Amino acid sequence: MSDIIIDFNRRQRCGVEEAIFCESKSIEQIEQIIHIGLSQEVRFLFTRLSPQQFSDLKPELSAQLDYCSLSNTAALGQIDDLNEQDTKVAIVSGGSSDARVCREILRTLNYHGFNASLHEDVGVSALWRLTDALDEINKANVVIAVAGMEAALPTVLCGMTDRPVIAVPTSVGYGVSKGGQLALNACLGSCAAGLMTVNIDNGFGAACAAIKLLNSFTH
Amino acid sequence: MSDIIIDFNRRQRCGVEEAIFCESKSIEQIEQIIHIGLSQEVRFLFTRLSPQQFSDLKPELSAQLDYCSLSNTAALGQIDDLNEQDTKVAIVSGGSSDARVCREILRTLNYHGFNASLHEDVGVSALWRLTDALDEINKANVVIAVAGMEAALPTVLCGMTDRPVIAVPTSVGYGVSKGGQLALNACLGSCAAGLMTVNIDNGFGAACAAIKLLNSFTH
Amino acid sequence: MSDIIIDFNRRQRCGVEEAIFCESKSIEQIEQIIHIGLSQEVRFLFTRLSPQQFSDLKPELSAQLDYCSLSNTAALGQIDDLNEQDTKVAIVSGGSSDARVCREILRTLNYHGFNASLHEDVGVSALWRLTDALDEINKANVVIAVAGMEAALPTVLCGMTDRPVIAVPTSVGYGVSKGGQLALNACLGSCAAGLMTVNIDNGFGAACAAIKLLNSFTH
Amino acid sequence: MSDIIIDFNRRQRCGVEEAIFCESKSIEQIEQIIHIGLSQEVRFLFTRLSPQQFSDLKPELSAQLDYCSLSNTAALGQIDDLNEQDTKVAIVSGGSSDARVCREILRTLNYHGFNASLHEDVGVSALWRLTDALDEINKANVVIAVAGMEAALPTVLCGMTDRPVIAVPTSVGYGVSKGGQLALNACLGSCAAGLMTVNIDNGFGAACAAIKLLNSFTH
Amino acid sequence: MSDIIIDFNRRQRCGVEEAIFCESKSIEQIEQIIHIGLSQEVRFLFTRLSPQQFSDLKPELSAQLDYCSLSNTAALGQIDDLNEQDTKVAIVSGGSSDARVCREILRTLNYHGFNASLHEDVGVSALWRLTDALDEINKANVVIAVAGMEAALPTVLCGMTDRPVIAVPTSVGYGVSKGGQLALNACLGSCAAGLMTVNIDNGFGAACAAIKLLNSFTH
């Protein structure tokens, strides 16, 4: 059994809580962490917990988790109160294949007590979908733009709005998309000034960035 | 002195003439080819002939060339008659830094007797510039879209028009642009169906493709 | 359930219809789209719908699809009338391993009402196969050349014909082929002037390009 | 002479003004833009204007520019009033080799009327330098962390502060640094949640992001 | 059956024994090697022996192995005597996902008669965990630092200690992590002078390096 050291005061120090990244963890390690959460009465957010991993957990432990198979996230313990009217964050995506990442963003925000408006499937190959949604998007303080393939959406959107835009490139695509590397580079190399970017498919990171931004101007 | 074999009947066979790619050629080789052109009364289009190379040629030879330092092209001999009213091709570019490539396209078209309308600096970070130009662009049979950086322009344009679009990614950009590789991949991995792509900065190739298309439907 | 916004007037605007790219979609999303098609009486072309995905669909929904397991495409609803004598497009491939992509091209053309002649397994390692087929190929207005490995076929063919050539590199090969990246680069970096290229294995895109070309000169 | 279309209302629409990216522009194009600025009484910020380019400009035009050879930026026209006491942005760098980028950030902020505190040469190979500066850094609303080589600084800093952190990877380094690609990936792949990243050496972009953030919460 | 030539005197010549790298070996080859070990009474360390391979071995052969499914290592035959008090090596890791590699290091050291202290899950996103462990780490002669993602840990640790540090980058991460390539480059391109690095996930190699170091100063 390997040692695990929980960073309990991370939210106080950094504004967001430590999440448990499950992709490289064994079932034994994940179960050990659930035990720590239950015994010490702390809550955890699990990310990249695959359906296979979830179903391999002991039933009495998996039953404690609020699991979402679209986003591969799970919450253990109490989530923050949520103001349904809160629209400080807008999540915008290029296509329905990006739904996985949109949901990870939303679940991470919700876990920390923030809500968001959701504008999916408004990619640039049919620009009218994006311009139709623009007024609603502009009501937010922070915009998170999610897109795969050539990821033109964050660039086009960033050129249309004065809201800060965080881009989340996704691994949707094939061939030259190279698992999202094209989308990532398209966001970083954008001609639209001020676009900020996180790792491929990193919905959790984008949500944390938005939370730190919102905290910074209200704390 | 190395051997050079001219493919004199290429236009008859392929619809476009052989061009002399100068980037890797020595001054001696370029001079030898000019001699062939002059002595055999055949014409040539030289591409990627740098200002340095041009000025290193013997004056009596360089004087025979119609040289353009923006596009690094030169024509030796008679160019085809040009119908100024001809608008079968539209050249559209994202920024003024792409002017080099736009000019190579235009010069190659002109050399073969085709004209084109030019719509420069209409990149997607200010979409109104592109929508303003759209009606004029749609008058052409073939559209050539030139863009560097994240190259969102060809994708956005391809989603707006029913004209066939040939994308020319350019090496404008830095960091993740990697000499135009990002722009190239963005064109190839585009979510807009039917976009066709040529090599980075390959204005000559895009022009030849347009010529073969126009020939195919008029011959 | 994520939001899906159908771009119903894409054919009118762009000349080709929106296709449903299934590779990154969940079974629930694909079923939702079939429901939209059935309830709103619109037709759809599904691409990259794997045999596994197809068999995971509810039987009453999969029964509505015209599925082809070689090309992983499916059509929902009426396909356009087809003129069997139509030979405006020629599809040429290097080897029998490229059959998957050839079939995707043909199915996409057929769905939009275009036919094509098919010339498979005529790769350059035995040039007589290609020269034997050349006269038939030259009868088309547009040629689509499909090849994997070192993809010399599109280059050689482009040097033999005055027809415009669209290259589709395929992922056939191993080692340095890197999932088709070699074939892609060989098409883009070709010494044959005017070759146009689409993404690796992107038969759908090549077909859409051909359709836009044919439309541009007949509309 | 190529066409140039100025996007005059970009600040109103996006919150930041259009900058003139000079790296791929000819001297003639830069001079043309200065003429537009002078004749139409609009101001411009020039980025990546090399000392060589600056000295190649006609003297009567270069004299109109406020040029900085460390950051390769130049301002034409009036810059915004600056509140010297303003500390809403903190700029933190790993080493003195990153000074170029730090200066580009500061100049872009200043041009738009924002000031910043500067904390240079506090890289992680001597952590005491960073911890000494932490209290001052935490007074800002937004932190911009600039680092080359393995770029551990943004990760370590992001784990120490609840302020939002924008990372600017720099091209400082050699071998595996690959022109800043390592630093870029280190920021994107960071274990510190919420780090946001811009292109390599893109100080201008980071400053614009910070400006959009500050605007979003004060407008 | 292919030929296998055992390098029996490798420990005498090189200080460490030949290990059997199982990843690319067939079951028949692994069984053949176990037979050699049993019949010639020599011992072997097997690395990268997957649980699937282990369970495919004939039971009478697998029963001879001391197998560890966390590290995918197996020992055949007598392991060296171990001094439990020995702390000449310290193993330090960034996160619990790195446990696989830590265990491979420990098992390799143990097999050759060396012990090590273990300091897991002390990554830089919560620096207090590392500083808490520093005094214990400094008691060793050689430190092995194991980290994935952006791998800032080896750099930070190397800047804190005068002990020699061997970095083992791990494949933990996604997107830009590219199977550990980011972590590897971060160790190689580190600003901390004197960091030494081995291949991704190569715990065996790091242990052998430590053993050669310890031997060199005691023999």
Add this chain to the structure above:
Amino acid sequence: MSDIIIDFNRRQRCGVEEAIFCESKSIEQIEQIIHIGLSQEVRFLFTRLSPQQFSDLKPELSAQLDYCSLSNTAALGQIDDLNEQDTKVAIVSGGSSDARVCREILRTLNYHGFNASLHEDVGVSALWRLTDALDEINKANVVIAVAGMEAALPTVLCGMTDRPVIAVPTSVGYGVSKGGQLALNACLGSCAAGLMTVNIDNGFGAACAAIKLLNSFTH
């Protein structure tokens, strides 16, 4: 069913016969080719025919094949007579993990009537194994050196012998080995003059090269 065109006179034209590369072929295609072979009484060599593919073939067809699961090759029809004393080719490999490729070389040679001496597991980490085999290796006219990982073997061997050496890099290794790319580059970038290289794991190609060499000097 896709078209298949057999190049029956390849051996006469090129000296080696066409092989059937099975990796990207469907079961239907492979069965179709076996039918052609049986009905037209021509023989075929199948490469990269996986055990899964082999077992998916109809039993009456697979029964016609001489299949080898180590090398994934199969022969249909009569193989050439073999002179067991023939030692014009020497196959040398670095480790027992390279056995797959060695066997593909041997099977391809045998199919064309050539034999070879086999020297496996003589990698450079224990040089005595290679020097022990050198005299036998030098008896051949052509040496094929097979190695994975850092592939130092072909370089060292090429510096020891005056026989021509064809290197076959293999995909054995992990991390920086990148599926054999490291081994490939090590052979191509070797300091040993005159080393010739084929694609990763391309035992078939190396054998064909050797056959063409032997034919060239005996025909």
Add this chain to the structure above:
Amino acid sequence: MSDIIIDFNRRQRCGVEEAIFCESKSIEQIEQIIHIGLSQEVRFLFTRLSPQQFSDLKPELSAQLDYCSLSNTAALGQIDDLNEQDTKVAIVSGGSSDARVCREILRTLNYHGFNASLHEDVGVSALWRLTDALDEINKANVVIAVAGMEAALPTVLCGMTDRPVIAVPTSVGYGVSKGGQLALNACLGSCAAGLMTVNIDNGFGAACAAIKLLNSFTH
């Protein structure tokens, strides 16, 4: 002054002599080697000796060299007797830009006493040039095919001849050519069985390979 150890008996051991690779050497080192040659009366072949390096040598030393600025090679001392009628090697190139490499091959062969026939500028974009030359090419025992860009020539040629073919990819091209990497991969990933490849622009290596082949069958 660094130490230099000459491998005087390399020709006896390997069949080819040690060449002096000058690209990374200082003027002092090159001069030191010329001194060794002169004082010990041994001959040397210098490769990649740039015109700049050559002109920086002391005149009394450079005067001793037989220098060729097209191939950047120089010979010091007696070259082998040459049989002008010797046509055991054929050098075939795609374009006149490859002349540099062709000349390096020829000079290396000549230095060792071998001659070759030269067939330049016969690339596949005009196949008649290659078929015209085929009969002459087939008279050789070994063919060296030199090509840049997409490098289809070696593949096409290998499919036409039963002579062994060594491919030399060149760095001619731009964009996706990536300094010859495309040409290199096209040779390695060729569908033509038996093609052998050397490093980019490595004319010296191809010549050495040919020499070892010729020696192997005549010694």
Add this chain to the structure above:
Amino acid sequence: MSDIIIDFNRRQRCGVEEAIFCESKSIEQIEQIIHIGLSQEVRFLFTRLSPQQFSDLKPELSAQLDYCSLSNTAALGQIDDLNEQDTKVAIVSGGSSDARVCREILRTLNYHGFNASLHEDVGVSALWRLTDALDEINKANVVIAVAGMEAALPTVLCGMTDRPVIAVPTSVGYGVSKGGQLALNACLGSCAAGLMTVNIDNGFGAACAAIKLLNSFTH
């Protein structure tokens, strides 16, 4: 003028002193650091100080430096006393082109008071040179192996000696060498157990590693 913070107690904390990496520094920054050294009477080691940079320094400052143009290093102030008989480190290189890096290692060691034996130009294409030197090399406690191109030397040497080996890959080579990336990967992916590696051309880092090793066992 940018801020510079000197880490004066680095040697006490880490065992090696801070070096001034000059590649990305301006002349003004380097001069500022020399001033700090002179005024505060501390010494510095400058690395990657190019001859151009050195000659651009003010003469009264450059005169204070002990500069070496082969290794591009300079020392300011007193260097440690050197025991000429000290042979705890052996530096071994593949070719005379690696002399630059060997000298950087030696100068860094000397600066810290350590000497080394030097064994240059003993690459594996002529193995007798390495075996001749082996006994001398084995007298050291730590071996630093320097090699470019395919970098087989560190692997072969590591398989011959029980001394710990630190590999320094160099950028010597072309084509697939890719600026030393091949040599780097060859060291990391070596089949020889226990090889440790530093960044390309990082002689300074290898020397620091050796110093930390020597300190660890003598302090």
